[in-house]
Amino acid sequence: MFNSKMLITFVCLLSICCFFASSQNVLSSSQNISSSQTTSLQDNSTSTQDISFIYEEPINGLKLYNTYTFSLDGSLMIWMAFEDEDHPACMLPYLHLRFMDKAGKIKYMDFNYTLPAEAICPINIDILPLTNNYAMIIYVKSNNGVKGKYGIIINYSNESINEIYLGNADGFVGRSIVPYKGFINIEKPDKEGIAIWRWFSLPDIITGEVVKQKNGEFHAPNILSYTLVDSLNFLLVDGGFGFMYILKYDETKGSDPNLQYWRVYVSFLREDADSPTIPYLVYQTTERLNNITINSCTTTYNAEGYVCTMALNNTVMNKKNNKSRTEINYYQLRFLSTGALEQLNKISNPTNNADIDLEILYYGGFLMEHIHSTMDFYLLDNNGNYMQLRESFGPEFFHFNIFHINNTIVGIKNQSNNKLEFLLKSIPRLNNRRHIYMPAINEVIDPSIKEIIIKYTIPVKLSTANVSIFQQSDDPSKPDLLRQTFSGDHKLCTVGSDNYTVHIPIFESTFSQPNSSYYVLVDNNFVISQERDEPLMGIIKKNIWTFSTKPLNMLVQHSNSVAGLLRLNEEGSLKFLQMNHSVFFKSMIQEFSKVIPVNEQRISTSGIWKYDTTSPKKILLTFKINEAKDHAIEPNSQMIFEILRTLIKQKRFTALSSNEYTSLIDESAPFIMTRNYFEEYHSLIIIFIVGSIVLIILYILARLKNPEARNFVIFETWFIIQDFAVDLAFVLLKVNNTPHLKIPTMIFFILPIVINILLAINIFVSEMATNPSFSKWVKESLPLSSMCTLFSAIDIQILNTLSSDLFGLKIFSIPLTQRSKKIMLWGSIINIFIEDVPQIIIQGLYYNSVITYDLIPSLAIASGGLIILNKLILRSYHALIRWIHRRDKINEYNKNRRLSAASIRSIRSNFGN
Numbered sequence: 033m034f035n036s037k038m039l040i041t042f043v044c045l046l047s048i049c050c051f052f053a054s055s056q057n058v059l060s061s062s063q064n065i066s067s068s069q070t071t072s073l074q075d076n077s078t079s080t081q082d083i084s085f086i087y088e089e090p091i092n093g094l095k096l097y098n099t100y101t102f103s104l105d106g107s108l109m110i111w112m113a114f115e116d117e118d119h120p121a122c123m124l125p126y127l128h129l130r131f132m133d134k135a136g137k138i139k140y141m142d143f144n145y146t147l148p149a150e151a152i153c154p155i156n157i158d159i160l161p162l163t164n165n166y167a168m169i170i171y172v173k174s175n176n177g178v179k180g181k182y183g184i185i186i187n188y189s190n191e192s193i194n195e196i197y198l199g200n201a202d203g204f205v206g207r208s209i210v211p212y213k214g215f216i217n218i219e220k221p222d223k224e225g226i227a228i229w230r231w232f233s234l235p236d237i238i239t240g241e242v243v244k245q246k247n248g249e250f251h252a253p254n255i256l257s258y259t260l261v262d263s264l265n266f267l268l269v270d271g272g273f274g275f276m277y278i279l280k281y282d283e284t285k286g287s288d289p290n291l292q293y294w295r296v297y298v299s300f301l302r303e304d305a306d307s308p309t310i311p312y313l314v315y316q317t318t319e320r321l322n323n324i325t326i327n328s329c330t331t332t333y334n335a336e337g338y339v340c341t342m343a344l345n346n347t348v349m350n351k352k353n354n355k356s357r358t359e360i361n362y363y364q365l366r367f368l369s370t371g372a373l374e375q376l377n378k379i380s381n382p383t384n385n386a387d388i389d390l391e392i393l394y395y396g397g398f399l400m401e402h403i404h405s406t407m408d409f410y411l412l413d414n415n416g417n418y419m420q421l422r423e424s425f426g427p428e429f430f431h432f433n434i435f436h437i438n439n440t441i442v443g444i445k446n447q448s449n450n451k452l453e454f455l456l457k458s459i460p461r462l463n464n465r466r467h468i469y470m471p472a473i474n475e476v477i478d479p480s481i482k483e484i485i486i487k488y489t490i491p492v493k494l495s496t497a498n499v500s501i502f503q504q505s506d507d508p509s510k511p512d513l514l515r516q517t518f519s520g521d522h523k524l525c526t527v528g529s530d531n532y533t534v535h536i537p538i539f540e541s542t543f544s545q546p547n548s549s550y551y552v553l554v555d556n557n558f559v560i561s562q563e564r565d566e567p568l569m570g571i572i573k574k575n576i577w578t579f580s581t582k583p584l585n586m587l588v589q590h591s592n593s594v595a596g597l598l599r600l601n602e603e604g605s606l607k608f609l610q611m612n613h614s615v616f617f618k619s620m621i622q623e624f625s626k627v628i629p630v631n632e633q634r635i636s637t638s639g640i641w642k643y644d645t646t647s648p649k650k651i652l653l654t655f656k657i658n659e660a661k662d663h664a665i666e667p668n669s670q671m672i673f674e675i676l677r678t679l680i681k682q683k684r685f686t687a688l689s690s691n692e693y694t695s696l697i698d699e700s701a702p703f704i705m706t707r708n709y710f711e712e713y714h715s716l717i718i719i720f721i722v723g724s725i726v727l728i729i730l731y732i733l734a735r736l737k738n739p740e741a742r743n744f745v746i747f748e749t750w751f752i753i754q755d756f757a758v759d760l761a762f763v764l765l766k767v768n769n770t771p772h773l774k775i776p777t778m779i780f781f782i783l784p785i786v787i788n789i790l791l792a793i794n795i796f797v798s799e800m801a802t803n804p805s806f807s808k809w810v811k812e813s814l815p816l817s818s819m820c821t822l823f824s825a826i827d828i829q830i831l832n833t834l835s836s837d838l839f840g841l842k843i844f845s846i847p848l849t850q851r852s853k854k855i856m857l858w859g860s861i862i863n864i865f866i867e868d869v870p871q872i873i874i875q876g877l878y879y880n881s882v883i884t885y886d887l888i889p890s891l892a893i894a895s896g897g898l899i900i901l902n903k904l905i906l907r908s909y910h911a912l913i914r915w916i917h918r919r920d921k922i923n924e925y926n927k928n929r930r931l932s933a934a935s936i937r938s939i940r941s942n943f944g945n
């Protein structure tokens with residue numbers, strides 16, 4: 033079955049393809065790789081040594097069927113199979129794959145899976161590794177007599193997932209150059225030159241399911257009198273696919289010396305497009321060639337577009353002997369992704385033989401492979417000139433492959449028993465393609481760095497693809513954590529003045545975890561070359577540009593829990609209103625804890641939410657970041673707050689925007705820290721209220737015991753002054769937060785003052801006029817009396833204090849008339865309705881329209897409540913006292929009618945309080 037012709041062909045289609053990195057040994061066995069090193073004479077490159085090793089197959093009877101090399105990580109897949117003794121063109125239906133990583137570690141995969149009969153006899157089967165868990169077996173089978181190409185997704189735990197139809201039998205299947213962008217099947221064009229393509233996703237990580245993402249058609253240029261000779265596909269730098277058409281003029285139509293007999297067109301199916309571009313003409317010739325064969329096309333590393341190797345088969349007449357012979361000339365064809373031709377020149381053929389293969393090398397130049405008894409490789413430079421450098425493998429080698437990643441040819445010697453001998457020869461690199469990274473690979477960095485830098489080897493401009501930073505997950509089964517991602521044209525990155533360096537800013541939240549590993553992915557087309565506008569290849573595999581953060585600084589300061597306030601966008605506000613609030617909060621906290629990342633217990637919420645007064649359709653939510661329990665291992669709450677604040681500010685560029693709930697945050701409103709005194713000092717406020725109530729009760733009890741004792745009036749006055757003080761503070765400091773409450777607050781602050789002043793003046797004037805002892809008192813203590821007028825503006829009731837005989841002091845013994853006492857009583861009742869009740873209502877409204885409820889409004893609402901309580905209790909109490917008192921007095925009067933009318937009047941006057 034493994035005839036040499038088949039095996040000596042190169043299997044390099046997949047070599048651009050990336051691949052699965054996995055070092056776990058599934059069916060692990062000790063590796064038996066013995067290395068011996070010999071020095072190659074011709075090779076004067078960086079590495080001048082050949083490497084050889086022996087692979088020993090543990091299962092007897094398995095023969096090498098094929099190898100695949102994977103450029104991104106330098107791994108090698110060896111496909112072993114049993115020959116079918118009875119049918120030499122067939123293999124037995126068992127799948128045995130050996131995956132060898134860069135370090136030589138081997139993962140053995142012996143599938144208990146029977147390959148489809150149609151695929152193995154005769155052998156018509158291929159394998160396309162898709163992820164580090166899944167691969168696809170591709171084969172042709174007939175369905176109702178129609179041949180088609182099918183793929184079976186298998187995982188490396190021995191299960192087959194599903195079979196998918198790829199396209200007609202002759203199509204091409206290939207993976208995108210960008211690992212996660214899936215794979216494509218492009219059918220062979222039909223008679224009209226239409227080729228159907230179907231683009232599939234990668235297998236789902238969990239279910240392994242592959243879905244078709246989009247499909248469409250490539251249309252060959254529709255030019256009369258030309259026929260499609262051949263077509264070819266290649267991979268685009270951006271992750272898309274290119275398709276090439278070779279057209280030939282139909283010679284029966286005539287011959288015109290200016291006629292272009294051959295035309296080559298190229299069409300691009302870009303990664304983000306739903307249909308390919310129109311075909312661009314990249315080559316045409318008036319020569320009547322026998323044929324044009326395009327060997328392969330690949331992307332150039334340093335943004336010089338695409339390069340294809342092309343063979344022109346021509347018949348030339350020897351004029352001397354009039355004999356014709358065919359000659360084959362090789363060309364390189366370079367074109368840009370705009371379809372513009374960049375370079376066309378002949379490639380020399382040092383083998384003087386037509387039986388060659390041409391390989392485009394990753395580090396520049398070409399490798400010409402002459403397949404004959406000894407396998408020879410010739411190195412050509414970028415222009416196709418022979419560099420006088422030849423590598424030979426002996427005749428005992430029967431299979432070859434190339435590691436494009438390190439310019440190495442792998443030769444495999446004829447198998448003896450279970451042993452396969454590999455020989456690796458290095459090819460000199462013509463270009464050193466190393467970009468310089470800062471921080472350097474594997475560096476330990478300070479988490480507070482402000483930017484990272486890439487220095488390219490050519491002048492660059494920023495483009496549309498992304499640069500992303502991930503935190504490596506400690507648990508390999510969990511996905512890595514996206515820290516930040518944005519595209520080159522997002523105005524965040526800058527190109528240095530030398531035009532070679534790109535500066536990528538780092539958010540404060542990005543390296544949030546000490547002692548953790550991070551890596552950077554740079555998409556292809558993150559930058560383009562300044563000279564040609566061609567996209568550059570990026571770093572599309574993790575674990576290339578990796579670095580880690582320093583361990584946590586020992587001195588982390590404690591910080592109390594902090595509360596923060598964020599705003600939902602309109603969509604989020606709507607969703608919040610429609611669903612269970614606590615579920616919404618909980619989901620949000622879960623997502624925060626993943627993104628920050630921090631233990632879920634560190635974030636909580638009081639569940640408070642409010643409409644945002646400045647943007648009525650949006651809702652504000654409060655969250656609390658709890659203090660750390662163990663500062664040796666946890667960041668303090670202040671640090672978490674800052675991380676979250678940055679994440680919200682940069683939401684578009686962080687993982688917040690990829691989560692269901694956190695994506696509903698309105699990043700245009702900052703995450704602000706709020707101090708909720710109501711919560712922080714609630715014990716203090718409760719003490720204040722309880723204390724005041726106790727005072728009132730004490731006061732009442734004391735008065736009950738001794739109705740004449742007036743000392744406790746001081747408390748009443750104290751309540752009034754204190755209430756006024758917090759109301760004043762509220763008016764001065766807080767009401768500005770709620771513009772709609774400003775006018776009512778002012779009205780109900782000023783109106784009572786005016787009314788109280790009027791009442792006080794009224795009392796003063798009438799007392800001065802009618803009460804000689806009052807005017808005497810005023811004259812005796814002028815400063816005090818004017819102060820009293822002032823205080824009475826707060827509440828007319830304060831005058832009560834002045835007539836209370838407090839502590840027996842003279843100044844507290846104004847002789848007020850009955851009329852004034854009545855006015856004071858009514859004044860204080862009016863105050864309840866024009867001052868105390870409205871103010872409490874305003875406080876309630878204020879509480880409803882702000883989310884941060886702090887000390888002053890808390891006190892205002894408490895003292896306002898107390899004042900009302902006090903007045904109500906006192907008024908009713910006084911009324912009660914008066915009633916009891918009067919009843920007693922009347923009884924007494926009835927008992928002894930000797931009492932004079934004057935004494936009755938004096939008794940009555942005592943009720944006036």
Ligand SMILES: *[C@@H]1O[C@H](CO)[C@@H](O)[C@H](O)[C@H]1NC(C)=O
Nearest residue numbers: 061062063064065088089450
């Ligand atoms: C393979 O290696 C293991 C341990 O390294 C050894 O025990 C075993 O004999 C080796 N097998 C062969 C065939 O060399």
Ligand SMILES: *[C@@H]1O[C@H](CO)[C@@H](O)[C@H](O)[C@H]1NC(C)=O
Nearest residue numbers: 075076077419421460461462
């Ligand atoms: C190898 O070395 C020779 C001379 O030492 C030099 O001329 C030639 O360019 C070198 N080849 C490469 C590929 O560097």
Ligand SMILES: *[C@@H]1O[C@H](CO)[C@@H](O)[C@H](O)[C@H]1NC(C)=O
Nearest residue numbers: 079106107134435438440458
């Ligand atoms: C090239 O890569 C292969 C696979 O990773 C490795 O085995 C080989 O040693 C490398 N060759 C050189 C010269 O580094």
Ligand SMILES: *[C@@H]1O[C@H](CO)[C@@H](O)[C@H](O)[C@H]1NC(C)=O
Nearest residue numbers: 126142143144145146190191
């Ligand atoms: C393969 O699977 C079949 C049933 O699916 C089972 O009978 C057989 O023993 C398995 N063979 C191996 C080698 O696991």
Ligand SMILES: *[C@@H]1O[C@H](CO)[C@@H](O)[C@H](O)[C@H]1NC(C)=O
Nearest residue numbers: 261262278322323324325326
């Ligand atoms: C011309 O080359 C194509 C490959 O490009 C091949 O399929 C076709 O058979 C060739 N035609 C002739 C007449 O040799």
Ligand SMILES: *[C@@H]1O[C@H](CO)[C@@H](O)[C@H](O)[C@H]1NC(C)=O
Nearest residue numbers: 322323345346358360386387
């Ligand atoms: C070149 O073309 C001639 C005539 O079509 C054909 O016989 C010959 O096999 C071709 N050579 C190669 C190498 O394709």
Ligand SMILES: *[C@@H]1O[C@H](CO)[C@@H](O)[C@H](O)[C@H]1NC(C)=O
Nearest residue numbers: 491493528529530531532562
């Ligand atoms: C960088 O590019 C700009 C134009 O894009 C050019 O004006 C400038 O001179 C270049 N700088 C250097 C140092 O080449």
